[in-house]
Amino acid sequence: MPDLPPIRSEAAVEFLGELQLTPRGRLCVPCAAARLGLEKWAILKLIRETLLAGDVICLHTDCSRCCRVELVAALRPLPYSRLDEVTPRRAPLGL
Numbered sequence: 465m466p467d468l469p470p471i472r473s474e475a476a477v478e479f480l481g482e483l484q485l486t487p488r489g490r491l492c493v494p495c496a497a498a499r500l501g502l503e504k505w506a507i508l509k510l511i512r513e514t515l516l517a518g519d520v521i522c523l524h525t526d527c528s529r530c531c532r533v534e535l536v537a538a539l540r541p542l543p544y545s546r547l548d549e550v551t552p553r554r555a556p557l558g559l
């Protein structure tokens with residue numbers, strides 16, 4: 465059986481795109497909620513979905529946006545990333 469890519473929800477693709485466009489790519493829950501316009505629990509569900517799909521890892525470190533040391537979601541580092549399958553849907557900040 466071939467290794468099929470995980471099926472991601474539209475919100476998960478948007479969340480991954482946001483992580484890709486964020487310098488250093490680490491977002492805490494409040495910053496991700498603010499960037500995506502979602503509530504905290506929706507972000508936690510997105511983190512669970514992308515964590516189970518192998519797209520992100522969770523770390524206790526500083527957030528790329530607010531610089532507070534929190535539990536943050538970060539893109540899974542190469543060579544373990546599967547993000548070549550995801551294209552960001554948002555323009556980077558400042559454009």
Ligand SMILES: [Zn+2]
Nearest residue numbers: 492495527530
């Ligand atoms: Zn933050």
